[in-house]
Amino acid sequence: MYAEETSEYESIISRFESVAFYEPFDDSEAPRWSNAAGYDGKYMIGNGSSKLQIEGEQGLILPEPAKRYGVSTLLENEFYFQNQEFVFQYEVRLHQFLQCGGAYVKLLRGGEGFSPESLTDSTPYTIMFGPDKCGNSNKVHFILQFQNPVTKEWVEHHLKNPPGIMQDRETHLYTLALRRNNTFGIFIDTKLAAKGSLLSDFEPPINPPKYINDPADTKPLDWVDEKEIPDPDAEKPKDWDETQSQMIPDPKATKPEGWVDDAALQIPDPGAVRPADWDDEEDGQFQPLIIDNPACKVGCGEWKPPQIPNPLYKGKWSAP
Template sequence: MREAERVSLRLAIVLLLAFISFNQLFAEDDTILYESFDNSFDGRWIVSEKEGYNGEWKHEKSEGHDDYGLLVSEPARKYAIVKELDEPASLKDGTVVLQFETRLQKGLECGGAYLKYLRPQEAGWVAKGFDNESPYSIMFGPDKCGATNKVHFILKHKNPKSGEYVEHHLKFPPSVPHDKLTHVYTAILKPDNELQILVDGDEKKKANFLSSEDFEPPLIPAKTIPDPDDVKPEDWDERAKIPDPEAVKPEDWDEDAPLEIEDEDAVKPEGWLDDEPEEIDDPEATKPEDWDEEEDGEWEAPKIDNPKCQEGPGCGEWKRPTKRNPAYKGKWHAPLIDNPNYKGIWKPQEIPNPDYFELDQPEFEPIAAVGIEIWTMQDGILFDNILIAQDEKVASSIRDTTWKPKFDIEKEKEKADEAPAGADVLGGFQKKVFELLYQVAELSFLSEHKDKITELIEKAEKQPIITIGVLVSIVVVILTVFLKLIFRWKEGQGGEETRASCRDIEQGRKR
């Protein structure tokens, strides 16, 4: 079967599986939202009309597939689009799975490809005015720019004491895959406060919503805080060591003694040329023909090192070198002793945190819509198969039927695209090696072994992977024969034959 037919068959299977999965999903009670983008998003997704968000969304096929997605079509633009749910979805009851596919068809140097799961519109936003200020419950997905390279998971949680919404960021999130393939991102929120982050179905991060080790800042505030009204007393001494007040500078301590002094024992080397300068005019330099002294000034030849100085120990005025002054002691300071009045580093006293609260489970805000709001320098970002479900099996089925077949095809194509360049280089190298080996087999002193060597070469041509091994074998044969000839020559048995063989070797080298 030709390659084109195989690809067409695979794509047909992908579409059939996606169609079956699509129908099964909508039959599942556990599916809150599934968006495959098989049909145009017009009328179902609302493009923001907020000022500045002028990026054009397109309904396009993923490169190399018949599968459609939502495409970021222009670089250096702000994009915002939102899909409202029929009813707000609660995150408090049971497991909730958030999943979507994204493909960075032109890579990602600077930009985001994350989703925002928005709170109900009573929180103060409208679909056509969707922007970066629209209140969300969760933000999830890849983001890469400069030092930032992470799969975000951010929870906006309301403090029940203060009423303030605080962004809680997952600590040490996974990094974004570095390729142009389709990847699927999954966040699983469980009723026992566990969070799992999967990339391509593999667990990359496990965290607990209530752990201060997993979220920054932690969802549960500290029980106590430093008293903002506490002030350090004026007599509070934080110095652990102090100069000894009873210490006295020794009478022989000279603070003005220099660090270095002339070495009085130094003697000018013999042959030192006092009257010779270290540099002289370059005798080979000539004034340029276009040199204009009125505009360029008086011409001076460039300087070069005086060759006479290089021949001897040195030129010019000789000066004694310096050495460290044995009498140097520097500035005198009293030695340090323990401070009898030391009270430690001052810090304000702790008081009960007025915003502290206890929590058994996060107070998740319901999800009323899914939005994509990004500012990216890359185009070619494709979103697909957005899912909100209450069953991990639904998400797993989506990955198996929609993502995995596409990913496998893309991976095969990636390998095929990379293989020819390396294969061509290797093939060209092997061809030259074979040509040289055949020339070596024709040398007269190897005539007795020609058939064996030729057989090895032909075997290597049929199996190029063993070329290096064959080359080593032939070299061993040549060295063995050559050593035998040398020993025979020494014994006076075949000097002429050896010399003829050597001439053959030289001629073969020239060829």
């Protein structure tokens, strides 16, 4: 956040002995982080262009706009979170307003043979989390790549209703909490932004439906789709008149008293006076203004009765 006064930075890494991974970016070289070879953007460690709240605090900076960045590192140890709560969080500051880009993090899937330099868009991951914005799309991603225990297929599951990102130049803390009861919470600056079930609030759901349509089933040749059909024995009633209009003039209507049939709705103003300084050669022929005809307060022109529903109308006949 912005502040008029800054305090001196002090590393707090010693307070996090129980965490699986913590990165304060105290080392300006950040030797354990690597740029991926397939991305043209190169990260740097620094303060960024905006005013600091804590003097000396550093972060991983993506300095050049309109470039793609892929930065990753390897964990020193393997961590297992069975029957434990898992919390992942990091701070994001957009020194320039985000137009089209992402500041999300992927927790890559474990396995042999991966090197940070080989990172690509298709590198397998377990969790993708963080802000992303482009055009009308504005959301905090939460995506899981989960292996179906039956089919062994890896499937990507997207949170159905992700929250929006913070669109300003201040620092914001994005937190993802996964709980033992298969629920999750997304927090922005420690305030709950979204919550739900890991099993049912994703598309597609992690737990597939118990029953599905049989993909091998085929439609029987004698299957009839229509539940009802026109009665083949039905006949149009002899008194059914299809020539009747749906609306007819009201036979009970009468022309209002005071209606003038042969008068115009608007007339030249009879009270208009030609200005004394009017010059026909320069100003053209004088014509009075057109006004509403005072004789037409009730109505003028051809009178027609209003339309009403025709009681004899039946429409085109069709078999029931």
